Structure formats: structure tokens, C-alpha cells
Amino acid sequence: MATEDVALAASAEQSILSKPDTHHQTPQSTIVNDFSIQIATVNGSGSQSANSVLLRSIFRMGIPVSGKNLFPSNIAGLPTWYTIRASKDGYVARKKEIDILIAMNPETSKEDILSLPVGAAAIYEESADLKQFRDDVACYPVPFDKLTAAVCPEAKLRKLVKNMIYVGVAAQLLQMDMQAVEAALRKQFAKKVKAADLNWAAVQAGYEYAAANFTKNDPFLLQPMNATEGKIIIDGNAAAALGSIFAGCTVVMWYPITPSSSLVENFIDLAKRYRIGPDGKATFAIVQAEDELAAIGAVLGAGWAGARSMTATSGPGISLMAEFAGLGYYAELPGVIFDVQRTGPSTGMPTRNQQGDLLSVAYLSHGDTKHVMLIPGSVRECYEMAMDAFDLAEQLQTPIFVMSDLDLGMNNWMSEPFAYPEKPLNRGKVLSAEDLTRLGGFARYKDVDGDGIGYRTLPGTDHPLAAYFTRGSGHNEKALYTERPDDYVHNMERLSRKFETARSLVPQPEVVQSGKSRIGLIAFGTSDFATRESRDQLLKEFKLDTDYLRIRAFPFSREIHDFIASHDRVYVIEQNRDAQMLSLLKLDLDAKDIVRLRSIRHFNGLPLDARTITDDLVSQEGI
Amino acid sequence: MATEDVALAASAEQSILSKPDTHHQTPQSTIVNDFSIQIATVNGSGSQSANSVLLRSIFRMGIPVSGKNLFPSNIAGLPTWYTIRASKDGYVARKKEIDILIAMNPETSKEDILSLPVGAAAIYEESADLKQFRDDVACYPVPFDKLTAAVCPEAKLRKLVKNMIYVGVAAQLLQMDMQAVEAALRKQFAKKVKAADLNWAAVQAGYEYAAANFTKNDPFLLQPMNATEGKIIIDGNAAAALGSIFAGCTVVMWYPITPSSSLVENFIDLAKRYRIGPDGKATFAIVQAEDELAAIGAVLGAGWAGARSMTATSGPGISLMAEFAGLGYYAELPGVIFDVQRTGPSTGMPTRNQQGDLLSVAYLSHGDTKHVMLIPGSVRECYEMAMDAFDLAEQLQTPIFVMSDLDLGMNNWMSEPFAYPEKPLNRGKVLSAEDLTRLGGFARYKDVDGDGIGYRTLPGTDHPLAAYFTRGSGHNEKALYTERPDDYVHNMERLSRKFETARSLVPQPEVVQSGKSRIGLIAFGTSDFATRESRDQLLKEFKLDTDYLRIRAFPFSREIHDFIASHDRVYVIEQNRDAQMLSLLKLDLDAKDIVRLRSIRHFNGLPLDARTITDDLVSQEGI
Amino acid sequence: MATNPVPSAPLEAPRTPAKTNRIGLQVLDYRGGKTTLCAGCGHNAISERIIDAFYEMGVQPERVMKLSGIGCSSKSPAYFMSRSHSFNSVHGRMPSVATGALLGNHTMKALAVSGDGDSASIGIGQFVHLMRRNVPMIYIIEDNGVYGLTKGQFSATADIGSKLKTGVINDLPPIDTCTLAIQLGATFVGRSFSGDKKQLLAMLKAAIAHNGTVLLDVISPCVTFNDHEGSTKSYKYMQEHDEAIDEVGFVPFFQEIDVEYDPGTTINVQMHDGSHMRLRKLHEDFDPTDRVASIAAQLHAHANNEVLTGVFYINTQQPSFTEMLNLVDEPLGTLPDDRVRPGRAVLEEMMQRLM
Amino acid sequence: MATNPVPSAPLEAPRTPAKTNRIGLQVLDYRGGKTTLCAGCGHNAISERIIDAFYEMGVQPERVMKLSGIGCSSKSPAYFMSRSHSFNSVHGRMPSVATGALLGNHTMKALAVSGDGDSASIGIGQFVHLMRRNVPMIYIIEDNGVYGLTKGQFSATADIGSKLKTGVINDLPPIDTCTLAIQLGATFVGRSFSGDKKQLLAMLKAAIAHNGTVLLDVISPCVTFNDHEGSTKSYKYMQEHDEAIDEVGFVPFFQEIDVEYDPGTTINVQMHDGSHMRLRKLHEDFDPTDRVASIAAQLHAHANNEVLTGVFYINTQQPSFTEMLNLVDEPLGTLPDDRVRPGRAVLEEMMQRLM
Ligand SMILES: Cc1ncc(C[n+]2csc(CCOP(=O)(O)OP(=O)(O)O)c2C)c(N)n1
Numbered sequence A, B: 001m002a003t004e005d006v007a008l009a010a011s012a013e014q015s016i017l018s019k020p021d022t023h024h025q026t027p028q029s030t031i032v033n034d035f036s037i038q039i040a041t042v043n044g045s046g047s048q049s050a051n052s053v054l055l056r057s058i059f060r061m062g063i064p065v066s067g068k069n070l071f072p073s074n075i076a077g078l079p080t081w082y083t084i085r086a087s088k089d090g091y092v093a094r095k096k097e098i099d100i101l102i103a104m105n106p107e108t109s110k111e112d113i114l115s116l117p118v119g120a121a122a123i124y125e126e127s128a129d130l131k132q133f134r135d136d137v138a139c140y141p142v143p144f145d146k147l148t149a150a151v152c153p154e155a156k157l158r159k160l161v162k163n164m165i166y167v168g169v170a171a172q173l174l175q176m177d178m179q180a181v182e183a184a185l186r187k188q189f190a191k192k193v194k195a196a197d198l199n200w201a202a203v204q205a206g207y208e209y210a211a212a213n214f215t216k217n218d219p220f221l222l223q224p225m226n227a228t229e230g231k232i233i234i235d236g237n238a239a240a241a242l243g244s245i246f247a248g249c250t251v252v253m254w255y256p257i258t259p260s261s262s263l264v265e266n267f268i269d270l271a272k273r274y275r276i277g278p279d280g281k282a283t284f285a286i287v288q289a290e291d292e293l294a295a296i297g298a299v300l301g302a303g304w305a306g307a308r309s310m311t312a313t314s315g316p317g318i319s320l321m322a323e324f325a326g327l328g329y330y331a332e333l334p335g336v337i338f339d340v341q342r343t344g345p346s347t348g349m350p351t352r353n354q355q356g357d358l359l360s361v362a363y364l365s366h367g368d369t370k371h372v373m374l375i376p377g378s379v380r381e382c383y384e385m386a387m388d389a390f391d392l393a394e395q396l397q398t399p400i401f402v403m404s405d406l407d408l409g410m411n412n413w414m415s416e417p418f419a420y421p422e423k424p425l426n427r428g429k430v431l432s433a434e435d436l437t438r439l440g441g442f443a444r445y446k447d448v449d450g451d452g453i454g455y456r457t458l459p460g461t462d463h464p465l466a467a468y469f470t471r472g473s474g475h476n477e478k479a480l481y482t483e484r485p486d487d488y489v490h491n492m493e494r495l496s497r498k499f500e501t502a503r504s505l506v507p508q509p510e511v512v513q514s515g516k517s518r519i520g521l522i523a524f525g526t527s528d529f530a531t532r533e534s535r536d537q538l539l540k541e542f543k544l545d546t547d548y549l550r551i552r553a554f555p556f557s558r559e560i561h562d563f564i565a566s567h568d569r570v571y572v573i574e575q576n577r578d579a580q581m582l583s584l585l586k587l588d589l590d591a592k593d594i595v596r597l598r599s600i601r602h603f604n605g606l607p608l609d610a611r612t613i614t615d616d617l618v619s620q621e622g623i
Numbered sequence C, D: 001m002a003t004n005p006v007p008s009a010p011l012e013a014p015r016t017p018a019k020t021n022r023i024g025l026q027v028l029d030y031r032g033g034k035t036t037l038c039a040g041c042g043h044n045a046i047s048e049r050i051i052d053a054f055y056e057m058g059v060q061p062e063r064v065m066k067l068s069g070i071g072c073s074s075k076s077p078a079y080f081m082s083r084s085h086s087f088n089s090v091h092g093r094m095p096s097v098a099t100g101a102l103l104g105n106h107t108m109k110a111l112a113v114s115g116d117g118d119s120a121s122i123g124i125g126q127f128v129h130l131m132r133r134n135v136p137m138i139y140i141i142e143d144n145g146v147y148g149l150t151k152g153q154f155s156a157t158a159d160i161g162s163k164l165k166t167g168v169i170n171d172l173p174p175i176d177t178c179t180l181a182i183q184l185g186a187t188f189v190g191r192s193f194s195g196d197k198k199q200l201l202a203m204l205k206a207a208i209a210h211n212g213t214v215l216l217d218v219i220s221p222c223v224t225f226n227d228h229e230g231s232t233k234s235y236k237y238m239q240e241h242d243e244a245i246d247e248v249g250f251v252p253f254f255q256e257i258d259v260e261y262d263p264g265t266t267i268n269v270q271m272h273d274g275s276h277m278r279l280r281k282l283h284e285d286f287d288p289t290d291r292v293a294s295i296a297a298q299l300h301a302h303a304n305n306e307v308l309t310g311v312f313y314i315n316t317q318q319p320s321f322t323e324m325l326n327l328v329d330e331p332l333g334t335l336p337d338d339r340v341r342p343g344r345a346v347l348e349e350m351m352q353r354l355m
């Protein structure tokens, strides 16, 4: 093919969600607080504020809600979809079916409406005349431009304000609490009163237009509940940044990459706000590196010098960090690396989700290397595990990888508020000048305590015996250069021992339910949300009770082995092609337990949904 | 510890082989053609020539022989050991026990002699007086400097010539054929007649001194055989270079790293000799890159443009290639990467051996990547698999990794002469301008033949439909950019299919013996030599018959599965800490076969020896 | 062997015979896919000029390889010359891919597009070594001082004092890729501005005629993240600070040399393919064939906050990298078996030696 | 908590009271392990000068971090100043490790040793960005034009026409790390020769007194692979082509300034710590505080096949990277919990915002 066929390319992107859906909506009179809204738009059009107001209004109505942004890997002008799910039962995974479409992108609107299940609703620009394509969908055409022009005299602002019209239309159709909407809107525009007023006028215009012109003929309603009281909304990257701040992280070296950049950008904001003294001096250093090799090099250098240091990256950055990761393992240097995973391999789909770096991170670098991974499964865990990661890096004297992903990192999630850390920072085994005087010296890599972890000193320790020589080449207990076979084996076996120690220090798995069923599920990270929902589907629809364990770290603790051993079949649910978590389990398990493992994989770049799990499991079980 | 304690550091390196050996030599009258000689020296002292003459003299006597250089990771002045093993049975693995020591390094000589088994022999500088340390070893003190001075008037040359004295001494004590020695020496100094004469005089001086002064009181003798006729001696790197030349490799981009540099350096010599036309123009381009990222980048760029391209590296280089390796996998670019493995992790022990990069290469790069590895087990296979690799890279349109190691790559091995390739180069599925006219175009990533492999065109193909767009981001069958979930899944599943195709295209395993025993052995690469010898030990010493399969490539072919399935216990023998090959097998096998696997690992950096395997297996079997 | 034909995009039937270039192709034949960059992005203007230059020079699109790294800029090869093979590689490492591709087929014209982040931040290592080798290719940096694709962080070409929309001010000195390139060994180096159609087109045409590394740093404003007040890479800033060091004229080899020029003020450079580049000096004492003077001019301009544009350095004598390698005339990649696999006798001889 | 004491190496008991420096340490206290480099290697001579310089300046060894990459040169930190913490990292990426280490503890003096391969070949990317940042450290390139440790291949500082023992001739232009460093932002740049004890010692002492990136390119012949006829990095070649641009004198802050100097021919530079560097000009028109002139001098010298040595550029005004970051006075790495973990109220406030 000789030309980048524009039509083809465009449609390839347009119809991202175009597969006609097979799960039909059974018609009912009303469906309250249990449906999804999708806003189809183009990126760069400024719909984020409107979507956020919609999301937060539902939240303020006390209804559990979640939002997902499905955006293209460019800056402006391409199709983008924002999905809001309201769920009285608190389900926050992606829902496959779209119940309400707000079609703002003329380029995709035909495909968008075609993808709706029967009985859905669609709000769209009048002139697009989408009704022609579907008579089984409730249609609400809106003259957006006319309404916008009426409330917004300044032509330049109309593109942005237009989005608020659909908030008003939706609010009317869904019978939303307009006080909640206004409150959400005013908070959104906090200090910009004029902007708030203008946008509020647009919401009202939409509301009034809908009230005057539409007869509701869809079942979807929002009714106040009391399920979000005291809860917060935050994305995983912001949560991890917050955790890093409270972990006392002082050195950050990073290179921008989607979807990890906002983690560091949040850290920068927080550090500037909370970590600068009255004299203007900072207790942190944040440096934009020239690339990821430099970023991890600096993180390890800082860790060596005694600082709590971190970087954040995604797949391509992880690959570039391979050589240094091996140095970190072998020379035993602390450091925290957040891997906010996206769809690989290579550049892959930078704005799509995946849990695809597990195998490569676990064995990142040549030779016999192994790395500790923490796997947050919620925004709260992004916060908590950030703190764990810094503690563990210094306790274990090794790089710690925190395996988040795009879905968790860049989307908004409800959560219990985060708790203030009760324990002091655990700085690991560090000897002071006084210690050295008392002990008369030390041997850096000696396994004094039987846990495989030696004692270290920091540069600058004021004692003639404090210094030691750090190297990625062969070294003995005293950190001296060696090529002796027995020194080498001795050291490598200690490192294995240290890795065993890690099993009990890392966050232990969450056993959601065990001992009731012969079938176990294992999930982790963002596969958790859909897995929980699927369990309910299985119970409700198939009377199938399942036990469930959520992995929170690698290396695996004994509890994981026990869970697997005590079930006949264990489904490992994950978002990658090659069953990477199952692979890691397989490597860790005895054959008698391996037979129990089954795989459920989802890897098309969209966040995992419950139905995919349920269908796959049911078919594997032959139900 | 505050100072790099010189004494400690030195002794750490000195006593590299100092562990007293537990396998005693049972005293016998004579031991013919079955022992090892170790020359302990310092690097940079020019002993290579002498050692090579010794090795080649034995070879010329028709006696199977192998040589191993155990050298430090520096340029001059540190202890080095060269080991020659003569074995009438053709064993070429490292032998743990040293039978004859030639102690030329005063710094290590005490430890060297202490490490000998009872009944061994030692040749050493008179003044070192090593006899004081061992009365159970045959001692042959030689006044090296005096003898050297007598034959070599030029003081500057004495350091080099001195080494030839021990050749003479050894020749006399072992009753070597002096004609063979002279022939080996004269070939060694081929065009330098004066040097040859001088060195030959030194050999004779040593010979005569020994004849005049020593009474032989050790059992070791060399007697002519007829087992090396028509054989060649070559190292694996030279063999791989030769294979690359005959594979028609045209583009080489490399970055020096031990132990891979000599592969490319050999290629340079060969290319200059055989691939420059009468007009002085070259059919090759060899470029020293700035680093390994650039090396693999150029290899993939050249492969994309249609050239057979390669690079050679070792562990740290492999790590640096991670990002590009993923691009090669996902954008489907041919290229050959020789990984001459050394001891990791990190810088590790650059001049020690290991089979430690299997796991990291198999999954090199983030995301769902997998790579094809060929694993040569002999110098002949270095030659043959180099050719296979270039064919497979173009057939499979993917990077091919050839997993050699330091032991194979840098040591001299006997071999049958190499055969001229009978098949033409297999350039894979490439469409010409004529094809395009006939077909009316093509879709780069379409699985036309059901083997997962698409058709490609090369830049410069003179047809308006020839061009396509290569990228590491999401692409559909037509190589157009896409973020569509189904396009992505479709493509990734095809890549999996291609990997399945690779199973049957890669070199199939060598089944040395199957069906006789309930116990199977699996080895690969340089673990093969010791495994073969160990099987004989097991049979002779323990009456234990074993079946044996040697893996030659990843992904694994069915034959490997079958072999494992048909044995009760299968020992996977390898040279790394983490049982990396066993891990890859585990990931590929059903649980019912995994139970059969046992692990024998050796990872101290020295080449694997048979006794280590035998001891480990016997103990695991509880014999 | 069967493949699935893909219909080529139907070309509009022109009413009047379409304008064609010297090889009979229309400008349409140099077009690419529809851009997905922001409206107004400088990169789009550069794509247009590339189309014009290759069309006007009458280069067969099939004889061109397009190479790029990662970034908005690096995406742009998808938006011009679809009939050329293209390779969008990884971030910052395009130079090695380009080098390899050219070794595989040194008969092709290579056109590389990179960004300032791609080249000066992550990619400066490969950039330096490519320049050193004088690999024959056109290397365009679409320079906006920021990382567009990751939403506007500073790159290493950002000037001291330049301000982001967020208010963050850059306090590190910029890397001047032109000065570096001249110093390191590139043989055709210049800077232009995406908004200066005439200059850019002339420079691109001359670049096509050159044999060696051509480095063109093209200031290309990022309208989304770096086109505001306080930015030194905005349209406005360029309009105010752009200082042409010479006026670039170009007479292609297939055109009669009819334009008069004054040898006192204008330097006439005969290019590899017989074309002529005419550089009318706008700065006194400036000599684009003098490496040292050229570098000094850059350094002085920096000190004066001027953004020099034009051709800074040209050397048509230095052999290119592939010439230095003394390769056979045909592409290495497609030499037949018998030219790359030595005969039986060679192996025999080798085996004898090793016995 | 128990650790195993390692006996410190017994120091020879001196017969007469040993000579000590201003902080009461003997030269022995600055020694390292026994070298494993080749006898005669230039790198060993540089280690000796480093020992002398730190001893004479009376720097507490515990306050020094030694950093290096991979290569013979990068091994050398094991052979001096064993009482300093040391980090031998990976090939070509020491600059990032050093940057991180200094961010972790910016109160330390950092001394980095690299090779020409380590810095100019694989490492040029990190080198460029380190210079740009003016990270406060001494960066020594032990420059022999080859990769010693991998047995003598050319590095990127090899000169055009330089010949290997094997007869191979280098045909790529060298990367001049000094010119690059000046251009990119380093604030103290010079070249010396391992064989010139006096010059090297003076420059090292001045380097210790400087606050900012000091780049010293020290020609350091590789006796094993690059010291023969035809090499441009041999002892002989240096003896013949070494051309000092200035004579470097140094008066440490703790010493009375008694030496007279002629302000007409000598530039007196007051260093950060109060020391004084005296540069007596040996080349006319040369001004080591003028960036542009300094670069031009280098470029001209290259053209004339001279190897300039001496201090090329000095700027004591530019704040260093850690100063620009405006860090608290204490090392970041060892701040107590309450200075790096905000209080409960902050979390409360954050949670409120997010509700
Ligand atoms: C290894 C790696 N790190 C980070 C990224 C994320 N990334 C994509 S484009 C880009 C910067 C592009 O900047 P520039 O080259 O200036 O191009 P522009 O978008 O400004 O045209 C970055 C950091 C990546 N793709 N790969």
C-alpha cells in the first residue's frame, strides 16, 4: 500500500468502540444509579471540565461513580471518549455497555450511536441527525451552537462553554440534583468566579432546553444516595505523588512519558507547596533528566548517598533502565521506580492500558537478577505503597518497582481518605560514625543478621573506616574487588537469601474470600475492580461462588502458595497477552500446584470489564 | 573498612583456585594422554604463544586436547591460568583437578601448589622453592632466568622467550614428540623465522635441562594417537565470524565488550581478506558504534533496508539493547545479535563464564515480547548457527539472538572441519516490483500464509505501491497507525502465531540418547561437554545409564516436550544461579511434565566440569 | 505466494492536465496522510515545504527513505511522501537506525525528521556521533523548545529565561545543535523557521543536492504549549528575533544558470549533483565555508540574543561516511548470493590453516 | 545489630614525625589500593597527582565521593583515597550517578574519573547534559584515545590520522571534550598531560577550589595499546605537540598571598573558597574568562595540530546546579523525618480538597 490512506486511518480510529455490543439491555421502567455515560469528543476541545463536573455532581449526590478517559496518542483533534459509570453497588470497573451517549464528535458520531445497545439514550448535536441510524435508542438532539451562542457572547470561549450545555441536558434527563451540580461546578472553577458564572449559565441553558423540548423515553435516573460521604476522588498518579511526599522522598529525576508524567508533575506541585521552608529553601531536588538511563542513574546515585529517591516511567523507559537496574540489584542500591504501565511492546499504544511489564521488570537486566515489585490495586494503595516502596528500598537496599498502570494512574477514582502514616520512616541498616567506633569497622556485604541484608554507611560519615567501594563488578563481603569463584557464589547466594527475606516484608496479598469454594480467582492491580464485579455476576447469574486473592507484590508470599494449593482451579486474571503473572506464579510454584492454574487474559488496551472475565470463566468451566 | 586493603585484595585474586581439591588421584604407574596441565602466570607476560605451542603439539601428536584461558579483567600484571587438557577419550570440558602445574607466577605459586591433588607434578622457578609446601607432589624446579639468558642475548626479549623454556621442560617430562613440538612452534611463528629459531632454542634448552637434571617421578605421559587427524582448532568467536561471512552478512555495527569483541575482530579480518573486490570496493560495512543502543539500532535499520546485519555483545550490551529489541519484535525487523555471555549481573566478572542471559534475552523489552534464541554447543555450531541465524532473521522477520559464551567464544576447541553451506541464502518473504505489479499491492502485516509471517518490501523497490510505514506504535495489517482494540489484538495474536512457527524452523534439539533410561539429562551450549563426560562417569562409577537431549534453540520444539514427558526425572544442567533454562522450560510445559524437572546449576564463573554434575546428580538421586 | 492487494487511494481526475515535475510526477505524488498534529503547528508547515522541495527537485519518491524518532515532529513523516518507505523508530535513537538503513542501501536519499527533545535531550549522544560520521542524509530538527507530545515540558534547546505557560522558567543553557553539528563534522548546517517559506524551501532543495550530513534546525512553534508571551520559540519571538545571516538561493542542476550574482557579496557553491547554491551574505565577515568563523558567528549571536538563520556552514569536499567505507556501487542489502558468500575454495583454505 | 570489624591496614610507624597537611593528615591517608593497571600507564600518574592535590589542599578524605564509569581509567579510584566513598558504576553513565549522588548530599566534594571511551563514545549524551547543568564536581577524563580495557580500539577522541598498532588509521574527527564543555556550560575547563606533574597538580588544586563543573581532559598515554609511533596520544607525541596556553599557578586560601604577579600578563582568579588561581598568558589575545575566545582558540589549535594545555576557561560567577536548586544547607539524604514528612494537618487539608 503506497499511501497512508486517510479515510482508512481515520476510520480505524473512529470506530474504536464500534463493535456492536451483544449484551442487550433488558427494557425496564427505570434504571436508577446503575448505568454508564459516554461523552464522545475530540481531544483538545476542553471537555475535561464538563466531564469532571458531571462526575463530581454524581459523587455529590452520594452515588458511587468512576470516570475513565479514553484518549488518543496525540495532542489535539482526534477522537476521545470519556466514560462515567454510576453504580449504586459501587462497581468501578469499565462497563462494556454504554447506556447514555453524548455524541460531540461529528467524525465518530455515526459509529458511536451504532455501538449502543438497544434501549440506550443518545444526546447529540441536532444537525447530526443520528436518529436516522437507530430507532431503538432514545434520541435527544440539541442545538448546541445556538444555545452556546445565547449564553456566551465571546466567540472565542464558545468552544469550551459548549461542553457545559450537555452537562445541563444530562442533568435534566437524569433528574440530577442541581444543587449538587452547581456545587461541583463552582468547586471546579474555584477561584475563577466569572468563568464559573458563565459555565453555570450554559448548564442551565442545557437544562432548560431539555426540560422544554424532551420527553424522557429512556429508563436512566440518578437519585441521591449516601454512599460517598467522606470519600475523596483522586487519580493514582496524584495519590502516588502524595505518598512519595509523605515518604520523605527528597530526590526525583525523571523523563516525561505518558502515562507516568503526571505522577512527577503532581509531586512537583506538592513539594513546592509543602516542602519549601520559610527561607525559601527546598528539602527536595527534582530534575528533568535527558532520558531514562540518566533518571535511574541519578536515582541510584542519590540512594547510594543516602537519599530517598525516585523516578516514574512507563514501558520504554523501563527497557532503557535495564542496565542500571542490574547494577542496583547487584551493588544493592535503594531507589524507587514507578512503572505506570501502558500498552506495549515498543511504543505500542501509549494511551491505552496494560499490565504488560511484569515479566520484564521481574528479571530486568542481564545475568541472574530479580526485582521486587509492589502492585497497587487502588488509589489508596498508590499512596500507601509509595510509602512502602521507600521503606523497602532502604530496608532491602535494592531498587523497588511500583507497578501501576494507565487506568489506575490517570483516571479518577473514589476512595476512603488516606490515613496519615503512623510509623516513622524505616531507613534500613545504616551505620553511623559512632557505630563504627563502637564496632571498629564493618564489612559492607556480610550477612550479619542472616537475612541477606548487609549494613551500609553513607558518604560523608565522619569516620576513617566508613568508606567502602561500591561496584557492579565482583566483590567480596568487604566490598573488595574479587574474581574468586567462592566469593562470587557466596555473594550471589546471599542475594537470593535477601530476595527470600523480601517475601515476608512486601505487602501481603489481600484474601477477599477463601475456603468456601473450590474455585479461586487471582487478580492484581486494576484487574481487581472487574474481578470483584465478575464474582458477583458469577454468583448471581450462575450461582457460582468463588474465592478471591489479590496479589500485592512480588516475590510472592506463602499465603499465595497456600491459596492456590487449597483450590482445585485458580483463574489468574490479567491484562496482557502472555499471562505474565501466571508465568511468575508458575516459576514460583511446585508442579502439583501449577496444574491448578488457569488463565484469563484481556489485552486490547481498554480497561478490563467484568463481563469479559465472567464469559471467559464460564466458558472455561463449561457452565 | 576504610582502605582497599592491598594484601587482602591481592590474596583474593591469587587464590582463585586455591580450594584444596577433594578428588584424589589414585596413584598408578603411568597415566597416558589423560591429564591436565595448568600454566599459572600473569597476563601481559606473553605466555600465550608458549601455551599455544604446547596445546598444538599435543594436537599434532594426535591426542584430543583442549585449552582454557582463565584470565583477569585487566590488561597486564594479574594472575592468569591457562589449562590444557589432554584426553584420550576426547573429553574437552574443564577438569577440576590439575595434574601438572607450571607455576610461573611467584605471587600465586604457593596457593597454586597447595591446590594440587596428591601425586600431581609441579614445574616451577627454582628459587621459589615450592617443595617446602608439598612433599606429595613431584617437584621439578627450573632456573628459568639462567636458562633464558643463555639462549637469548637480547634482554628485552627474555620475558617472552622464558615461557618457551617450560614448553621444553614439559615436553621432556611428558615424553612428547619433539618433531610435533617443533612443527607447532614453526607454524605459530609462521613468517617470523628469527623468532621461531630463538624460541625453538629456548624449548630445547628447557628440554635438555630437564633431561639432564630430573628423574621423572610422576605418572603422566603423552603418547602419539590418531584421534586428531583432519581436525581443526578454532575458538567459537572465530567460528561465528566465519559463519557470518558465509552467511553473506553485509552490515556490522558493534561496540567492543569482552568476551564478544574478537567475534567482530575476526569478521573484520575475514571480510577484508575475502569480501573486497579487485577494484578495492567492499561488499560489507563495519562500523564501530558509540554504544550498544546505536549498534542494535543500526542493525535493525540495516535489516529493514534489506541487509543481513549483525552485532556482537555481552550482558551489559544486551541490557542496553532492550528498547530496540522490543521494536525489532513488534515492527518485525530482521537482525542477528550474538550474545557471548559472561558472568553477571551488572559488570559482574567480565572474564568469567556464565549462561546467565537466557531469561532476560527471551523476554528482552517491556510489554509482551519474546525472542528467538539459538544456542550453539560447539565451535562448529557457532559457524553453522551463525548461518542459521541470518536465514531465520529474514525468514521470521525478527531479531535472532545467538547465545554463545566466553568459554565457547574465547577458548580453543578441536572440531571436524566446517562444511560449505549447500543451500542458498534464505532471504524470506520479500516482494519485488514485479510481484507488486502482479498482485496490485500488498498488506505488510497480513497473515497470508497462516504462519504469522507477512510479506515485506525493501526501500528502493521501484513501484508506487511498494512503500509501507514501519513503526513501533499500533499498526494494522496495512501498516497504518491504529489504536483500535481489535487491530491490536489481531496483530499481537499473529505475532504469537509467528513465534509458534519458529518452533519448527529453529535448530532442533540433539537427542544423544533416548528411551533407555528413566533419567534424562538436558543441557545446552558449553554445559554439553561436561554433561557428556558426566554421563560416562555415571555409567562407569555408578552403573547409571542416562538419556540425554541437548537444547539448541528457543522456542522449544515438540521433541523437547516429548523427551521430558518420556522420562521420570529430567535434570536440567546449566551455568547460572537461577535455573534460567529450567525456568523457560517450566513456562512452556504442562504441569504434569514440570514435576519431572530437576536442576543442576553451576555458577561460580569457571567452566562447568563433569565431576560437579556427577556429584550433584548422584546426591539428588540419593545414590 | 499470495498477498492481498490494497486499493491505492483514488486520485482526483484533474480537469486540466496536471502540473508535473521533471520526472512527470504531480505534487499529489509527494503528499502523505492527513496530519493529526494540532492546527497551526509549525511541523505541518515544514511537511509542506518538504513536499514542495522534493516535488520541485523531481526526486523519485521511491528513492527516498524517511526516518524519525518519537514526538509530534517524528510523527510527521506519515504526513508527507507516502510513496517513500518510512521508519518511525524509538525516542532519540533515530540516528543509528538511519545509519544502519543507509549502510543497507547507500543508494537511497535519506530524510530524517526529529524533534528538539528527540535530538537534543534523549538523543544527543547519537546525534553527536552521526554528525561526526557525516552520514549522507538530511536531518531536520523541528525545534519548538518543548516536548510537544508529552505536553510541553522544556527540552534541551529551550533558551535560558524562556517561560512555560505554567510560569516555570528555564534556567539551563540551550544546546545549540547547529554549532555542535559544525564542530563535530556535519558538512551542511543551517537554521530556518517554519514560517519562512522561501528560505526553508531553498535550504531544503540545496539539502537534497548535498552529499553528506545536512543538519537543518528549523524553529517550529508548538502552538499548544510554547507559542505564548515569554516563549523564545513562538511565532512572535521568531518574527522579532530572526536574523538571516545569508540569503539562500538555489539553482538546481537541471535548470539553466541564468541568475546573475555579485561574487563580492555572494558565494556560489557548486553542489554534489551539479546544482548551485547561492549565499548572499547579509553579515559582514561571514564565510560559510570557514568552520571556525561560522562557529564564532553562532556564539556571538547567542550572546546578542539573535536567532541566526540561513546556511551557516557548507563543505562539499569532505567525503561522506558511505564514501569513506568504499562500498560497492550497488546496495549491500540486495547483492546476490555469489557476491556476499565466498566460494568453496575459501572455506577449504581456512580449514587448512586451522589444522 | 552486630557487624564484623575489618582491621584497618596497619600503617607503618614512621621514625621521624610524619609530614602532615593542614588538617593533620599524612599523605598516606590519601593513598588507595595497589594499582592493577599496566606499569607506565598514564592513569597511574594522574592518581598520584590526585593524591598530592587533595593532601596539599588538606581536604578531609571522608568529605569526598569518588565516581567513575567503566574502563582502565574508571578503575583508578580504587587506587587512591581509600578513605573516600567510591562508586564505580556502569559504562558511560557515571554523570547521572554523580548528579544523583550530589543531590543526595550536596555538601560533599565529588571527584569523577572517566575515560575517553567512557565519556566521549558511549557517554557523550550524559556528558553533554552534565556540563549543561554545571553540576559542582571535578570531572577528569583520562584520555588515551583508545579503549584500554577492551584492548585498544579507537575511541571518539582519537585524532584523524592516528594509527593503531594493527595499522588501522582513524578517519573520523575527534570529539574535543574541552570545547564541548565550555560551549555547553561547564565553568572550569582545561587540558593537561599525565606527564606534566607541575601543571596537572596546579590545575587539580584549583579544581578543588572551584564550585561548578570542572572538566579536565588529561592526556594519559596507554602504554600497552597507544604509545607507539603514529599515535597522537603517545608520550612522545605529547612531548612534541603539547602547547601550554597559560601557566597555571595556585595559591590556596590557607596560604598567604605573597607571590607577586604582573597584571599585564597574568590573570588572577579568585576562587570560590578564597584561593587564587594565577594564569600567566602564554598566548597573545587569550582570555580564559571569555567563552567565545576560548572556544576559538581551541578550534584554531586543532587546525594547527597543536595540543593546547592549561586552563582554557574559568567562570566563578555562574551559580552551580545545586545552588540553582536552592537546597537546604544540610544533605537531603539525612534530613530527619520531620523535615521531609509534612504533618497531619497537611494530609487533612489535601483530603478535604479532594472531597
Ligand atoms: C524512551 C521514551 N521516553 C519517553 C517517551 C515519551 N515521549 C514521547 S515524545 C517525547 C518528547 C518529544 O519531544 P520533541 O522531540 O521535542 O518532539 P515534539 O513533540 O516537540 O515535536 C517524549 C518524552 C518515549 N516515547 N520514549
Ligand SMILES: Cc1ncc(C[n+]2csc(CCOP(=O)(O)OP(=O)(O)O)c2C)c(N)n1
Binding pocket: B255, B256, B257, B258, B292, B316, B317, B320, B347, D070, D071, D072, D073, D074, D091, D114, D115, D116, D117, D118, D119, D142, D144, D146, D147, D148, D149, D150, D155, D222
Ligand atoms: C555497556 C558496556 N559496553 C561495553 C563495555 C566494555 N568496555 C569496558 S571498558 C570499555 C572502554 C573503556 O575505554 P576508556 O573509557 O577510554 O577507558 P580506558 O580503558 O582507555 O582507560 C569498554 C568498551 C562495558 N563494560 N559496558
Ligand code: SF4
Binding pocket: A075, A076, C036, C037, C038, C040, C041, C042, C043, C072, C073, C144, C148, C149, C221, C222, C223, C224, C225
Ligand atoms: S502539541 Fe505542539 S508540537 Fe505537538 S502537534 Fe500540537 S502544536 Fe505541534
Ligand code: SF4
Binding pocket: B075, B076, D036, D037, D038, D040, D041, D042, D043, D072, D073, D144, D148, D149, D221, D222, D223, D224, D225
Ligand atoms: S591497557 Fe592502557 S589504559 Fe589500560 S592500564 Fe594498560 S596502559 Fe593503562
Ligand SMILES: [Mg+2]
Binding pocket: C071, C115, C116, C117, C142, C143, C144, C145, C146, C147, C148, C155
Ligand atoms: Mg519539541
Ligand SMILES: [Mg+2]
Binding pocket: D071, D115, D116, D117, D142, D143, D144, D145, D146, D147, D148, D155
Ligand atoms: Mg581510553
